[in-house]
Amino acid sequence: MSLETLAGTRVLVTGAGGLIGSRLTAQLRRIGARPVSVCKIDAYPRRVYHDHFKILLDDLDFHVGDIAEPGMVHALISGCDYVVHAAALADVAACTRQPLDAIKANVIGTQRVLEAAAATPSVRRVVFVSSASVYGNQDPPPGGFAEFTEDAPLRPLSVYGSTKAWGEFQTAAVLGEAGISYAIARYFSVYGEPQIIKENSHSWVVAWFCMRAALGLPLHLHGGGRQVRDLVHVDDIATGTLHALIAPAAHNQTVNIGTGVGTTIREVAELVRLQYPDITVDDTPLPPGDPQGGYACTRRMGEVLGWRPGITVAEGIARYAAWLKNTPEAIPSWLRQPAAARP
Template identity: 45%
Template sequence: MTPQPHDDLTGARVLITGGAGFIGTALRGALAAAGARPALLDSLSAYGPTTLTLLGTGTDDPHLTVGDINDEPLVRRLVANADYVVHAAAHSSVHGCTTDPQTAVRSNLAGTDTVLRAVAAARNVRRFVLLSTAQVYGHGAPHTPRPEQAGVFTEDQQLDPLNIYANSKLWAEGHTRQLLSVAEHDFTILRPFSVYGPGQVPKKGAASWVVAQFTMYAALGQQLLLNNGGRQIRDFIFRDDVADAIVRCLTIPAAAGRTLNLGTGAQTSVREVAEHVRRHFPNAEIVDAPRVAQDPLGACADTTRMQAVLDWSPSVGVGDGIDRYVQWVRHAPNAIPDWMRAETSNSRINAWRSPAPVPL
């Protein structure tokens, strides 16, 4: 059942797996503003009560079902009551997947399979949206077809995932295409680049979340460590822009069966982020540090297809977005996790070294 041009989301039931997370809660707000009826499924394993409260959810949230995406009867019941499904649930940090591959496989592979099979069996679902990641590009293809495309990731280029997290997302993309194509179900795959914004609370070892990390470490008076000298390139896209793009993606017919980058098309180095944060915290010390294992050198998104299909572009520039995040942290100092307060520069560098996987 492909969405039609006249479709809107008024009264539509939208299931968001991982709905209590950073992107899930932003999407929930955007869907409610569009007149939809969002329903959240989340195990609440990613964040503690303080962060969940900051994200506007928790165990007393009437729209939240606390449960596991591997619980097949539960997932099938929720999918059977949905018009659209957005699959955002994942064991989502590179460090977390590397140190605990068993959980990564259970969540990102087995859990995704459970959700997809439920969607394939439910004729009511109009579109399934998979949130993948720009990490599937790795460092990028070794030889780009055109010199001007260097430093830009396009949806059809060679993929080279560098870590377990990225590899699991690449598998999820393929499984989505294969299973839902056979079932003749509509789907769209989205590859968000570096999502950031108010509500983002770093996880241990998640070195790529540099806007949140640099802001919080600067607020604590700690050093801003630039892995690889901060030369990595990122395409930072604001959380609210990502939510808006997902909402548009649900009902636009041209998005059917497509894979789309979600980015701004603007290159920003990690060092530039640190320097921008330091404007708010002039005493913050910027220090070079070794490159994190399995951390992509990065590039920005080719947004040509995204703009054409969604008839949309992000509205928040990275400078404005960082300013908004800094103000959020200043107004919500309890957002800074206790583990960050206890860290030192040496402990952070040691944690970033190539982690040893947990034995299976």
């Protein structure tokens, strides 16, 4: 089904100020839909939202607020045809350090969205944004990488993964009872310009490596860089999510959004070194909750959504490096000062 069918519809997007949410709303506008946006706008300095994510805080359809607060979602969802629930505390390390914050954002916030959607007759479908972190670790075949299918048992290793698994079950329970169509989109490793790293985080490896490389800092391979990731460019993530919003076959389905290609962190480092040839690579300890990973089985995605990602990892990393070279001010000051002393 063509995404143009979204033209003229009203779509509530939670977490609309972030990398993914801002891409979703931009694409919705290009299609001719009207996104209604909500985000706390507290993860970065405000200039990051304006300068890099292109968020206009004076837009009448952009609302700064916390979806976990009573009444917030109910006040925005009236008249909406669709909902993309992308708001979350998505930093694995931050969720581990602050589990109560993760519960508020990812559990209570999700419950508020589901309750509001269940009570709104105009809503045709809700997409709950989940994560490959719900899979945890699986044994790979000899000499290969683990492939994650949607029917695999959920074995999250982190607070973040656990909250996403809960959100999946609760989406099915609440919206199934209300008779509202839903789809669960399990994102694999999202990357792409203008992703901005966060201090004390080990997520978003492409952005971390490129920003460190731009400052002449070594690239750290946690656990030797043997972990495997299915890296999906944010443009493909946004397009896949919108297909999940409207594809008839996605009704009440759980769908991986991935490329079906596994890339080790060491291979990511080598692709970054093509853009920054003088950079060195160091082995460092593996952080807690960091899964060995694998890649998405994309069979159901192709069948249900009738779509596949189109941006390769090599192309996406080259695009990010080119953006960073043209936008060096995107590198956070805490990474620069003093650059040589940063971990």
